[in-house]
Amino acid sequence: MTEPVLATERLTRRFGSLAAVDEVSLALRPGEVRGIIGPNGAGKSTLLRLMAGEIRPSAGRILYRGQDVTGRPMYELARRGIVKSFQITQVFPNLSCLENVRVVVQGPARAWNFWQRVDLDRATLERAEALLARVGLYGKRNLPAYALSHGEQRHLEIAMALAMDPEVLLLDEPTAGMSAEEIESTMKLLQDVARERTIVIVEHKMPVIMNLCQRITVLHFGRILAEGTPEEIQASEEVQAVYLGRTRG
Amino acid sequence: MSAQALLLQLVTGVVVGAIWVIVAIGLSLIFGILRIVNFAHGAFYMLGAYLAAFAVGWTGHFWIALLVAPLSMAAFGVLVERGLIGRLYGRGLVYSVLATYAVSLVVIEGVKILWGTVGPQFRVPAELAGMVNLGFSLFPKYRLFVLLATALTVLGVWWWLHRTPMGLFVRAASQDPLMTQALGVDIARVLAGAFGAGVALAGLGGALAGPLRGVFPEMGLDILVESFVVVVIGGMGSLLGAVVAGLLVGVVQSFTFLWAPVFANVVLFLLMIATLLVRPQGLFGTE
Amino acid sequence: MELKVPSELLTARRPLQAVVFPAALTAFLVLLPIVLPYEALAAQILVYALFSLGYNLLFGYTGLLSFGHAAFFGLGSYTAGLLARKVTANVLWTLPAAIGAGAVAGAVVGFFCLRRRGDYFSLMTLAFGQLLYFIAHQWREVTGGDDGLRGIPVAHLQVGPWTFALESSRDVYVLLAVLTFVAFLGFRRLLSSPFGTALQAIRENELRAEAVGYDTFRLKLWAFVLSAAMSSAAGALNVYLLKFVGLNSLHWITSGYAVLITILGGAGTLLGPLVGALAFVGLQDILSAIPAIVDRWPFFVGLLFIVCVLVFPHGIWGTAERLQTRLRWRVSAAGEMGG
Numbered sequence: 001m002t003e004p005v006l007a008t009e010r011l012t013r014r015f016g017s018l019a020a021v022d023e024v025s026l027a028l029r030p031g032e033v034r035g036i037i038g039p040n041g042a043g044k045s046t047l048l049r050l051m052a053g054e055i056r057p058s059a060g061r062i063l064y065r066g067q068d069v070t071g072r073p074m075y076e077l078a079r080r081g082i083v084k085s086f087q088i089t090q091v092f093p094n095l096s097c098l099e100n101v102r103v104v105v106q107g108p109a110r111a112w113n114f115w116q117r118v119d120l121d122r123a124t125l126e127r128a129e130a131l132l133a134r135v136g137l138y139g140k141r142n143l144p145a146y147a148l149s150h151g152e153q154r155h156l157e158i159a160m161a162l163a164m165d166p167e168v169l170l171l172d173e174p175t176a177g178m179s180a181e182e183i184e185s186t187m188k189l190l191q192d193v194a195r196e197r198t199i200v201i202v203e204h205k206m207p208v209i210m211n212l213c214q215r216i217t218v219l220h221f222g223r224i225l226a227e228g229t230p231e232e233i234q235a236s237e238e239v240q241a242v243y244l245g246r247t248r249g
Numbered sequence: 250m251s252a253q254a255l256l257l258q259l260v261t262g263v264v265v266g267a268i269w270v271i272v273a274i275g276l277s278l279i280f281g282i283l284r285i286v287n288f289a290h291g292a293f294y295m296l297g298a299y300l301a302a303f304a305v306g307w308t309g310h311f312w313i314a315l316l317v318a319p320l321s322m323a324a325f326g327v328l329v330e331r332g333l334i335g336r337l338y339g340r341g342l343v344y345s346v347l348a349t350y351a352v353s354l355v356v357i358e359g360v361k362i363l364w365g366t367v368g369p370q371f372r373v374p375a376e377l378a379g380m381v382n383l384g385f386s387l388f389p390k391y392r393l394f395v396l397l398a399t400a401l402t403v404l405g406v407w408w409w410l411h412r413t414p415m416g417l418f419v420r421a422a423s424q425d426p427l428m429t430q431a432l433g434v435d436i437a438r439v440l441a442g443a444f445g446a447g448v449a450l451a452g453l454g455g456a457l458a459g460p461l462r463g464v465f466p467e468m469g470l471d472i473l474v475e476s477f478v479v480v481v482i483g484g485m486g487s488l489l490g491a492v493v494a495g496l497l498v499g500v501v502q503s504f505t506f507l508w509a510p511v512f513a514n515v516v517l518f519l520l521m522i523a524t525l526l527v528r529p530q531g532l533f534g535t536e
Numbered sequence: 537m538e539l540k541v542p543s544e545l546l547t548a549r550r551p552l553q554a555v556v557f558p559a560a561l562t563a564f565l566v567l568l569p570i571v572l573p574y575e576a577l578a579a580q581i582l583v584y585a586l587f588s589l590g591y592n593l594l595f596g597y598t599g600l601l602s603f604g605h606a607a608f609f610g611l612g613s614y615t616a617g618l619l620a621r622k623v624t625a626n627v628l629w630t631l632p633a634a635i636g637a638g639a640v641a642g643a644v645v646g647f648f649c650l651r652r653r654g655d656y657f658s659l660m661t662l663a664f665g666q667l668l669y670f671i672a673h674q675w676r677e678v679t680g681g682d683d684g685l686r687g688i689p690v691a692h693l694q695v696g697p698w699t700f701a702l703e704s705s706r707d708v709y710v711l712l713a714v715l716t717f718v719a720f721l722g723f724r725r726l727l728s729s730p731f732g733t734a735l736q737a738i739r740e741n742e743l744r745a746e747a748v749g750y751d752t753f754r755l756k757l758w759a760f761v762l763s764a765a766m767s768s769a770a771g772a773l774n775v776y777l778l779k780f781v782g783l784n785s786l787h788w789i790t791s792g793y794a795v796l797i798t799i800l801g802g803a804g805t806l807l808g809p810l811v812g813a814l815a816f817v818g819l820q821d822i823l824s825a826i827p828a829i830v831d832r833w834p835f836f837v838g839l840l841f842i843v844c845v846l847v848f849p850h851g852i853w854g855t856a857e858r859l860q861t862r863l864r865w866r867v868s869a870a871g872e873m874g875g
Binding site: 052054073074075076078079083084085086090091092093094095099102103104106107108109110111112113114115116117118119120160161163164 | 725726728729730731732733734736737740741743744745746747748749750751752755758
């Protein structure tokens with residue numbers, strides 16, 4: 001078996017006396033698409049936030065390409081290749097779509113350049129425009145982000161995440177609040193993206209997860225309840241009992 | 250240094266702190282419920298002192314002044330909230346800060362236009378003049394009265410917040426305005442009431458401080474920043490925090506005056522910086 | 537809601553703008569002292585414009601509401617004033633010294649204050665500002681305390697054997713105009729640089745900026761330092777003009793003026809500070825000339841700001857820019873329909 005690209009070892013995060021994530025050990029193979037499901041409050045979002053460095057774990061380790069990155073700040077992990085998109089849409093509302101992506105394309109490493117005119121930098125602009133085209137927003141590149149529909153904003157977020165050229169993409173409910181049509185196009189987009197990257201998706205919509213993911217981890221009260229292929233998870237009676245039964249009912 | 254002198258300095262510090270406590274509670278109340286940093290608080294304090302001084306001049310009774318000042322300031326506060334602050338909710342911190350800053354300019358300069366740059370006389374009332382023997386030292390009777398008045402005020406505010414229906418609405422609104430509204434509470438009136446109460450406390454603080462520190466248009470400028478510091482040390486929106494921090498800072502400053510007078514004005518800010526480094530949410534604040 | 541100029545439209549207008557902006561700014565700076573009744577007024581406007589330009593970088597572009605910028609303005613003034621009295625009045629020494637002092641103070645204050653966000657950040661900057669105010673107040677031997685710093689010699693520019701004394705307000709104005717020109721062009725450049733874009737990203741959504749790899753703390757700290765240094769330079773220039781440093785230059789009321797000017801002109805717009813300073817200083821001058829008002833001008837300034845906050849919160853230049861953008865959108869929409 002190949003070396004995991006991202007792994008957690010007995011990762012734990014407590015809020016007061018509650019362990020939102022409790023000794024979770026995961027190993028992601030390169031190129032894998034992993035779904036994380038579980039009832040509300042199972043600790044899915046917390047796990048993703050831990051993996052992105054948004055919050056620090058109370059115990060346990062996070063390994064990225066074999067290196068310990070536990071407790072590193074989010075911006076550093078983002079630069080090294082672990083990028084997260086948020087549950088609640090997070091764009092730069094008053095910047096245009098192009099500027100939103102450009103801020104990422106130009107690269108945080110260049111943030112100390114006080115002089116160059118990025119708005120005239122051809123390579124930066126072309127790459128940003130190409131990314132917008134990929135998520136289907138090229139035609140709206142000059143609109144401010146707040147003027148986009150909810151689904152379009154989420155696509156813009158994906159474009160921004162791709163602009164980082166991440167090795168691992170962490171997606172927190174990428175289809176939340178979308179119309180059926182928007183979900184369709186988002187799934188196509190994600191399938192396309194998945195060909196070249198490792199992805200972790202937290203999602204409530206079963207069809208999305210079942211379609212996209214090779215493996216699924218089920219969380220329950222912060223612990224791993226089951227892990228396996230979509231078929232195995234669907235067949236598991238334990239999972240049915242705590243999760244599938246409830247959401248389908 | 251004798252134990253008597255130290256005790257005297259301690260009591261003096263507590264009295265200085267008492268004024269801060271009253272002003273800071275008002276500030277903290279307004280912040281906790283309206284999420285507004287009220288830059289006009291010092292101006293309201295000053296206006297309260299003016300009104301109290303005039304009330305004493307007209308009626309000859311300090312006790313009437315002590316009622317008139319906070320009550321009329323409460324009305325003034327409600328007016329300001331309805332006319333200005335209330336129109337800025339949801340527009341972010343900046344606009345409310347700017348608006349209250351502008352109100353502060355208008356009130357201070359307005360007072361100068363109406364009554365000149367020199368304030369009215371405000372003497373310690375006859376019944377509270379003179380000294381009282383504390384056992385270890387003689388102490389001005391009026392200062393002890395300020396302490397008593399502060400204690401009663403704190404109890405009153407606590408009672409209002411925790412034992413009256415209005416207080417419950419106010420506390421609920423500070424937790425979740427939307428939810429409170431959904432329960433059928435007229436949130437606009439609660440917010441106006443809370444602002445009015447905060448302003449009334451500023452006015453009361455001014456009325457109590459007047460005989461001690463003199464009444465003049467700029468009297469609120471420094472106390473505004475000082476009470477910000479007290480609120481930050483105590484924890485924003487915490488009643489207990491404002492009380493403890495106010496008294497603590499008063500005592501610390503009082504002793505600094507004794508031992509290192511040069512630092513007396515500065516020690517306040519050093520305390521605040523230290524608090525923020527060690528316990529950023531303040532002594533009694535929640536994260 | 538805000539409207540921003542779409543980037544492509546900016547790009548399309550670039551060749552023209554590259555010339556138009558510096559030319560218009562030059563024309564403005566040349567005409568200002570001619571149009572106004574006296575040069576000191578024009579100079580005062582530029583001092584406040586530079587002060588607010590620095591402030592605007594932090595507030596308008598990075599989204600940080602500082603209420604302690606008087607500290608840096610005053611620090612620049614005291615640095616330049618003290619150096620002039622004790623060491624040299626050469627602007628080539630006093631101005632860089634003031635800028636350096638502002639930058640260092642900005643780094644220290646920023647380091648502490650940026651650990652907190654929102655209201656706490658504002659209050660901490662306020663507290664640091666007042667800390668400096670009281671230090672200056674107590675340290676009479678050096679600062680003159682309440683009386684301020686008096687007897688500051690006339691500043692001069694000494695380059696090799698040539699010396700130009702900044703005797704009159706006109707001399708100071710010329711220096712100010714040159715620096716204003718450089719500063720505004722430099723800021724314009726800075727705002728479209730990767731650094732400037734990153735700051736605006738932080739203003740828009742700090743969490744998101746961090747998620748795409750920006751070290752937001754360091755970026756904010758740098759914005760703070762630059763902003764403080766700029767305010768400090770403005771403070772030094774004010775001393776060349778007034779030959780006096782008042783203790784009030786450190787007071788939080790002065791910090792408030794920076795906020796007022798920036799919002800009046802339009803926060804987050806390049807020219808906002810210049811327009812705001814023109815309006816603010818102009819208004820102050822007109823009001824104090826009215827016999828019934830004189831020293832009571834802040835009353836009317838306060839009233840104006842209450843109205844401003846209520847009816848046009850985007851300021852003069854901000855409102856103008858939004859109208860222009862809306863118009864351009866309408867034109868481009870009409871063009872698309874036609875084509």
